[in-house]
Amino acid sequence: MKRSARFEQQPPFARANCFACQGRNRSEWCQLDSADLALLDSNKVTSRYEAGQELFRQGDPCPGVYIIERGTVAERRDDAQGNSAVIRLRHAGESLGYRDYFAGDVCSNSAVAVAECTICFIPRQAVQALLERNPALGLRFLTRLAADLKSTEDTILHNTALSMRKRLVHLLLSLKDHYGEMTDEGILRLELPLARQEIASLLGSRPETVARTIHALEEDGIAVFAGRAVLISDLDKLLDELEADTEP
Amino acid sequence: MKRSARFEQQPPFARANCFACQGRNRSEWCQLDSADLALLDSNKVTSRYEAGQELFRQGDPCPGVYIIERGTVAERRDDAQGNSAVIRLRHAGESLGYRDYFAGDVCSNSAVAVAECTICFIPRQAVQALLERNPALGLRFLTRLAADLKSTEDTILHNTALSMRKRLVHLLLSLKDHYGEMTDEGILRLELPLARQEIASLLGSRPETVARTIHALEEDGIAVFAGRAVLISDLDKLLDELEADTEP
DNA sequence: CGGGGGTTTGAGTCCGTTCAAAATACGTGG
DNA sequence: CCACGTATTTTGAACGGACTCAAACCCCCG
Numbered sequence: 001m002k003r004s005a006r007f008e009q010q011p012p013f014a015r016a017n018c019f020a021c022q023g024r025n026r027s028e029w030c031q032l033d034s035a036d037l038a039l040l041d042s043n044k045v046t047s048r049y050e051a052g053q054e055l056f057r058q059g060d061p062c063p064g065v066y067i068i069e070r071g072t073v074a075e076r077r078d079d080a081q082g083n084s085a086v087i088r089l090r091h092a093g094e095s096l097g098y099r100d101y102f103a104g105d106v107c108s109n110s111a112v113a114v115a116e117c118t119i120c121f122i123p124r125q126a127v128q129a130l131l132e133r134n135p136a137l138g139l140r141f142l143t144r145l146a147a148d149l150k151s152t153e154d155t156i157l158h159n160t161a162l163s164m165r166k167r168l169v170h171l172l173l174s175l176k177d178h179y180g181e182m183t184d185e186g187i188l189r190l191e192l193p194l195a196r197q198e199i200a201s202l203l204g205s206r207p208e209t210v211a212r213t214i215h216a217l218e219e220d221g222i223a224v225f226a227g228r229a230v231l232i233s234d235l236d237k238l239l240d241e242l243e244a245d246t247e248p
Numbered sequence: 249m250k251r252s253a254r255f256e257q258q259p260p261f262a263r264a265n266c267f268a269c270q271g272r273n274r275s276e277w278c279q280l281d282s283a284d285l286a287l288l289d290s291n292k293v294t295s296r297y298e299a300g301q302e303l304f305r306q307g308d309p310c311p312g313v314y315i316i317e318r319g320t321v322a323e324r325r326d327d328a329q330g331n332s333a334v335i336r337l338r339h340a341g342e343s344l345g346y347r348d349y350f351a352g353d354v355c356s357n358s359a360v361a362v363a364e365c366t367i368c369f370i371p372r373q374a375v376q377a378l379l380e381r382n383p384a385l386g387l388r389f390l391t392r393l394a395a396d397l398k399s400t401e402d403t404i405l406h407n408t409a410l411s412m413r414k415r416l417v418h419l420l421l422s423l424k425d426h427y428g429e430m431t432d433e434g435i436l437r438l439e440l441p442l443a444r445q446e447i448a449s450l451l452g453s454r455p456e457t458v459a460r461t462i463h464a465l466e467e468d469g470i471a472v473f474a475g476r477a478v479l480i481s482d483l484d485k486l487l488d489e490l491e492a493d494t495e496p
Numbered sequence: 497c498g499g500g501g502g503t504t505t506g507a508g509t510c511c512g513t514t515c516a517a518a519a520t521a522c523g524t525g526g
Numbered sequence: 527c528c529a530c531g532t533a534t535t536t537t538g539a540a541c542g543g544a545c546t547c548a549a550a551c552c553c554c555c556g
Contacts, residue, residue: 077401077402077404077405078405079405079406079409081409083405083408083409083410084405084409085404085405085408085409087401087404087405099394099397099398100394102390102391102393102394103391103394103395103397103398104394104395108398108401109401135383138386138387138390139386141390142350142386142389142390142393143350143351145350145390145393145394145397146347146348146350146351146352146393147351147352148397149347149351149393149396149397149400150347150351150356152397152400152401152404153325153335153356153357153400154325155404156325156333156335156400156403156404156407156452157325157326157327157331157332157333157335159404159407159408159452160331160333160407160452160453161327161329161331161332161333162331163511164511164512195534195535196534196535196536197534197535204404204407204408205408205512205513206512206513206514207534207535207536208512208513208514208535208536208537209511209512209513210535211535211536211537212512212536212537214536215536215537227520227521227535411543412543412544443502443503444502444503444504445502445503453544453545454544454545454546455502455503455504456503456504456505456544456545456546457543457544457545458503459503459504459505460504460505460544462504463504463505475503475553
């Protein structure tokens with residue numbers, strides 16, 4: 001139980017309260033007035049999660065809505081036969097759990113912190129109160145869900161139409177914004193928040209295949225992998241991977 | 249242009265107007281009062297679509313919302329490389345196109361009638377007017393989108409974790425409610441609304457593989473296929489197919 | 497009766513999987 | 527700080543499901 005350590009986290013970032021929260025203006029919660037914000041602030045619970053820690057589990061009654069301040073969360077779904085897949089990743093600034101709040105009683109997937117996270121939790125009563133006070137908030141979530149649906153449909157086409165290699169490249173590219181930095185030498189450096197296993201699950205594959213695909217990428221001079229660090233000297237080569245039609 | 253033929257379709261079903269519409273009470277539109285219904289009724293356009301006819305195309309500006317009175321529509325998505333997949337099927341009673349209405353400006357997939365359909369179209373201006381008059385309607389769509397998202401996530405797990413055979417069986421089962429009937433001999437008879445090609449696309453596969461899987465199902469005495477007709481004498485056998493763990 | 501699209505069948509191949517073992521990274525306690 | 531046990535990752539070899547290509551077949555429609 002490291003929960004008591006969460007206040008140590010706050011000082012360097014100065015987001016002890018919702019009013020000062022930097023992420024808010026780019027999120028669903030950007031249109032709250034100060035009375036709403038006060039309500040949000042007094043009801044939210046900010047916690048720190050270690051990598052691997054679970055926020056909620058598929059089948060649990062939906063506890064409320066989460067907002068990721070820092071870190072990345074994986075949404076995972078399991079079926080009755082024991083199969084499992086990571087459906088998507090959610091990064092800092094994104095909310096989480098609203099789908100289950102609106103869809104029904106229980107969580108239809110599990111959420112696990114893949115890196116160390118700082119996350120605000122808003123109990124469902126508070127969410128409900130906010131929605132009642134501020135109809136625009138509901139509309140924001142309507143738009144949010146529509147966008148989620150769109151990108152989830154993309155994933156379907158993605159997984160069936162693209163090779164492992166392309167899917168992996170696509171993942172690297174999608175992590176660039178949150179986990180990439182340019183070195184002085186002009187080399188893009190990614191620090192992956194995911195284990196190989198999680199990468200495999202996210203891409204609908206196996207760890208062995210991911211390892212092999214990574215190996216192939218290295219042999220072709222596309223990227224260099226060292227544990228979770230990825231070095232990409234020529235971003236265009238990565239982009240070209242996606243362009244190339246497999247069939248001549 | 250068979251549009252002019254649409255009124256011939258109405259008499260046998262007596263749903264010339266929204267007030268009398270049978271499907272309404274089980275849809276998003278069930279909570280409209282009579283003033284709203286009048287608005288809906290005067291703005292809707294009811295049309296008949298032949299199999300293969302397109303309602304809207306990916307990339308088009310979102311025209312409004314459709315309601316399927318009769319028939320089935322496939323939502324298809326294409327990518328830049330020319331890949332394509334049927335994302336889902338929508339049956340009688342379901343609405344269509346609302347995701348694009350809420351998400352943004354253009355349609356993110358195409359919609360094609362897979363069987364002969366009767367479909368009501370509500371222009372986006374009318375949708376907007378209804379939403380403004382009736383906040384509960386927006387809430388219904390919020391719930392609807394959340395449910396769509398849930399089932400689309402299921403599809404992802406489905407496609408990666410299940411064999412072709414299981415996916416095909418699952419599809420048959422899901423078509424049972426809309427396209428199945430019990431014969432006098434107690435045999436379940438399905439009349440598939442889909443061509444093999446469409447089945448393949450929906451299952452993330454190819455027509456050849458679908459043909460082979462169908463063949464295998466017949467050899468194992470699970471079902472008998474004759475064109476688009478499917479005869480299933482023992483439903484439990486179908487259900488067992490899904491239960492069975494592939495690995496011992 | 498002769499196209500023409502859709503479907504089925506056949507043969508061969510490939511991508512990704514499975515199973516198994518070796519190598520590496522990781523955390524823990526001495 | 528190092529040694530050890532465990533978990534993860536990588537590599538290897540063999541298998542297999544689904545794909546590709548190609549031809550034959552079928553059915554519908556003109």
